[in-house]
Amino acid sequence: MKITSTNFFSISLMLLLFLGISSCKDQKSQKESTATTEASSEVTKEPFFKLSLAQWSLNKPIFAGDLDPMDFAEKANDLGFEGIEYVSSFYAQKIKDAENPEEALQQVLDTLKVKSEEFNVENVLIMVDGEGELASPDQNEREKAVENHKKWVDAANFLGAESIRVNLFGTDEPEEWKTAATKGLKALSEYAAEKNVNILVENHGYLSSNAALLVEIIEDVNMENCGTLPDFGNFCLKRKGGERWDASCVEEYPKYQGIEEMMPHALAVSAKSYDFNEQGEETTLDYERILKTVYDAGYTGFIGVEYEGQNLSPEEGIKATKELLIEVGSKLNNQ
Numbered sequence: 443m444k445i446t447s448t449n450f451f452s453i454s455l456m457l458l459l460f461l462g463i464s465s466c467k468d469q470k471s472q473k474e475s476t477a478t479t480e481a482s483s484e485v486t487k488e489p490f491f492k493l494s495l496a497q498w499s500l501n502k503p504i505f506a507g508d509l510d511p512m513d514f515a516e517k518a519n520d521l522g523f524e525g526i527e528y529v530s531s532f533y534a535q536k537i538k539d540a541e542n543p544e545e546a547l548q549q550v551l552d553t554l555k556v557k558s559e560e561f562n563v564e565n566v567l568i569m570v571d572g573e574g575e576l577a578s579p580d581q582n583e584r585e586k587a588v589e590n591h592k593k594w595v596d597a598a599n600f601l602g603a604e605s606i607r608v609n610l611f612g613t614d615e616p617e618e619w620k621t622a623a624t625k626g627l628k629a630l631s632e633y634a635a636e637k638n639v640n641i642l643v644e645n646h647g648y649l650s651s652n653a654a655l656l657v658e659i660i661e662d663v664n665m666e667n668c669g670t671l672p673d674f675g676n677f678c679l680k681r682k683g684g685e686r687w688d689a690s691c692v693e694e695y696p697k698y699q700g701i702e703e704m705m706p707h708a709l710a711v712s713a714k715s716y717d718f719n720e721q722g723e724e725t726t727l728d729y730e731r732i733l734k735t736v737y738d739a740g741y742t743g744f745i746g747v748e749y750e751g752q753n754l755s756p757e758e759g760i761k762a763t764k765e766l767l768i769e770v771g772s773k774l775n776n777q
Contacts, residue, residue, distance in 0.1 A: 489771025490737055494518075494525030494566045496712060496748035497532060499760050504532055512553055519561035521760055526563050527746045528554070528603075530570045530594055547593065551600050558601070566744050567605040567642070567671075567710055570594045576626035577612030577619055577649075584612065584626045588633070595634045595641075605640035605710055607671050610650045610659070611686075619649045624662045631668040640709050642671040645700060647686060651677045653700035660707045672704040672736075673748070674727050675714030701732055705739035715763040716751040722766055729770050737774045745771075 495518040503509035509517065511532040518526045533550050540546030558565050573594070574587025591608060598606050608630070610623045631641045643660065645651040660670060677700050678691035717725045736745070745767060749759030 487772060487775045489768055490742055490775045491711070491745045491767075491771055492525060492743065493523055493764060493767065494527050494564075494744040494746045495521060495523040495760065496527045496569070496746040497529045498569070499747060499749045500756050501529075502756055512550075512557065515554070515557040515561040515563050518563050521757070522764070523747075524562075524564060525566040525744045525746075526558065527566050527744075528568045530568055531572055534572060547597065551597055555601055565598075565601040565603040566746070567603050567607055567640075568594055568598050568601075569607040569644075571609065575612035576608055576630065577610045577623035578626070579613050579618050579622045584622060585629070588626055588629045591630050592633055595630070595637050595639050598639045599637040603639070605642050605671075606634070607642045607644050607710070609646050610643050610656070611648065614648060616649060616652075616655060620655060620659055620662075623659050627659060627668060628663045628665070631663060631665045635665065635667050638667075640667045640669060642669055642709055644671040644673050644712065645676045645695075645704065646673070647676060647678055648680070651679050651695050651700070653677075653695060653703040657703055657707060669709035670704040670707045671710045671712055672701045672708050673712040673714050674701065674732055675716070675750075698728070698731060698735070702735050705735060705741065708736075708739065708741055710743060711736060711741060711745045712748050713745050713763060713767055715747070715749050715759060715766075717753050718751075718759075718762045718766070722762060722769070724763075724766060729766055730773075733767070733770045733774060737771075 497511065497514055500509055500514070500517065504511050514528065515526060537543050537546045537550060554565075570591060573590035575583060576587045576591070578584040578587065591606070594606050598604070610627065612622055612626075613619045627641065627643065634641050643650060643656060645653060645656065650656055656670065660668060675697070677695040677697045678693070679695055680691070680693040681689040682692050683689055715724050715727070719725050723729070747760055747763045747767070749756060749763050751759050754762060
């Protein structure tokens with residue numbers, strides 16, 4: 443074929459059109475690919491933890507008789523929680539007053555287990571109070587406290603809960619406390635290990651709120667099922683008049699430091715809250731700072747909502763705390 447100037451012009455034009463169309467297709471493909479990548483990166487992740495409800499948040503309606511503690515699982519489900527944390531004292535008196543306390547305890551546990559399954563919530567832990575002084579320097583008193591706690595270890599095992607939370611009270615002399623607390627905690631942890639249950643110590647006042655000393659005890663016990671339960675707000679070392687509860691705090695351990703010190707041994711976390719501003723922020727605690735500490739520790743378990751404020755109703759306070767945790771936790775998980 444003889445190429446004329448006219449043919450050459452036509453061929454060149456067709457080639458330019460082909461290259462232009464190909465280039466547009468490539469640019470469109472690149473844009474679509476970039477948009478897909480950006481869209482996938484913008485998918486909002488959930489918080490890095492799971493949410494449970496601490497029964498103490500509902501102490502007012504329970505004490506007032508407006509809420510039966512046996513209906514805790516149903517209430518937690520209504521409020522959108524996937525886990526629950528029981529308080530032993532809400533059931534202890536009923537059990538103690540029964541003609542057969544052991545039988546009464548089992549009846550309570552049977553009902554709680556059925557309810558948790560019915561309302562699809564996970565039994566996370568039992569907060570145990572009023573069962574004696576695990577850190578008493580008196581051996582007989584300490585050993586009695588260990589025995590008293592064993593039924594709650596068994597209860598956690600029956601419910602499928604991972605842990606019980608204990609208090610370490612008994613003496614206010616630091617060195618004496620460390621020695622006694624280590625003995626009591628180790629004895630109970632050894633029993634609990636056979637039941638696949640964790641023993642957790644919360645900063646709950648007096649020397650137990652001295653995080654550095656508490657961590658020394660946890661490390662001295664040196665058992666995988668013995669750990670801490672950092673509470674965001676319980677760092678009072680001394681109260682007015684030497685009272686354990688219901689008195690103003692006169693000496694406090696540095697809370698942010700304390701949480702950071704406890705987190706390496708944390709097997710559960712308690713999100714205490716008191717009050718909120720119009721933006722939904724907790725007014726007494728820096729939740730972003732605290733949750734960053736929890737996040738940096740690599741914690742991914744349950745965080746329990748424990749509202750103790752006065753200005754909101756229990757349900758309103760629970761919801762406000764839950765929303766704040768989700769907001770801050772999601773933000774950290776999307777960094």
